[in-house]
Amino acid sequence: MSDPVIRVENLGKKYIIGHQKQQNYKTLRDAIAEKAISLKKQLLKPLGNNIDDRNRKEFWALTNVSFEIKQGEVVGIIGRNGAGKSTLLKILSRITEPTKGRIYIKGKVSSLLEVGTGFHPELTGIENIYLNGAILGMSKAEIKRKFDEIVAFAEVEKFLYTPVKYYSSGMYVRLAFAVAAHLQPEILLVDEVLAVGDIEFQKKCIGKMEKVAEEGRTVLVVSHSMSTVKALCSKAVLLEQGQVKAIGLVDCVIREYLNFNQADTAEKIVKDEDHLTGISKLRVQKIRLINSVSNLFRVYWQQPISISLDIEVFEQIEEVAFGAGIRTIDGTHVYTVHHDDNGTHQLWKFEPGEYSIEFTLENSLRPGLYKLHIGADQGHTSSKNICWLDIINVEILDHSENGEVPLQNNSGIVIGNSTWKAPKIFTG
């Protein structure tokens, strides 16, 4: 376990959306056939471009992805829907080309990228085994040698002469997994297929992948099941919005993912132990997002974040400055504001009792998950904390209320606004 067998350097994948027909998942065979057709088109019409530029929108599914995988490592690729996991596996299995960056792969790759990958619906189980084996690089003799093992593993003996269009999705995936795993690849890429099979079959697949790894082969698995990832993998890569958010020991990466993988509910009852600093003078009882989307701590892109706080004050306090702030989920401080930032410099005084406070944060954050911190200081000069908490995951959706999406070609945590002037414009 030493040499890297996969090296991914500054990988980026841009999709052009808006002009394309909605497509279902493409099988490996579809992708190969499509590649051949598009190559033919390019050759016949080298300068042709039938993309309607008015509808053309660029979308980066992966940006600046870099990591190394060593031989024999079993690695889980995790992340929320749309994080870029499948795109990464498609690039590694060379079904899709990267827009930027490089991949280096040492060894024969076999991949199982989705239910029914490479299966022809009209062909029988047997015919599909031979077809898939051939697509995945096995010789006829090799397939023959492996045939019984594949059939026994997939448990589809009774249906070998049935066209696979009559198979259930579970039967499909069993056969597809059996073919991919028995090909004895040096690198096995498996994308979220285990969820389809029953528990027994899932266990069997995990066992098979462990065996593949024990033989010194490398396995990359995309899964939403943290128990599968934990059971199988020693290492994990967490993708978030097309970027590597964390990489390392599986437990650490899963912990990071689970802590931050979703927005909190729109109303949160705050416990004493949730407070980061003391609660002798004041405590927060409840935090509520007034303008929540789907009853979660979630707002549309560009929508201000309006919050109501219920607090309890235990003793008279003066010169109180309430504040709120935002951090990224990896801890980068974006900003903190205080209630008296408006120029009045009027600090608040409280008698013991219960109060309700409302405030609104303007929102120029990029879509994503953030941590909201809320609290109170006593006086600005001494910056004395009265109480602070950092317990809310707030999500900025990837579109505005009326469906607009941010431009993809700018970067940063916040969306910047600018005006430009030029004395003379040069074109061409």
Ligand SMILES: Nc1ncnc2c1ncn2[C@@H]1O[C@H](COP(=O)(O)OP(=O)(O)OP(=O)(O)O)[C@@H](O)[C@H]1O
């Ligand atoms: N062919 C395509 N054209 C345009 N956009 C695409 C295409 N394929 C994927 N995308 C987009 O790229 C992003 C990443 O997709 P991808 O399938 O890699 O995510 P994922 O992490 O595997 O998601 P999931 O867990 O839901 O399967 C998504 O926003 C998706 O809509």
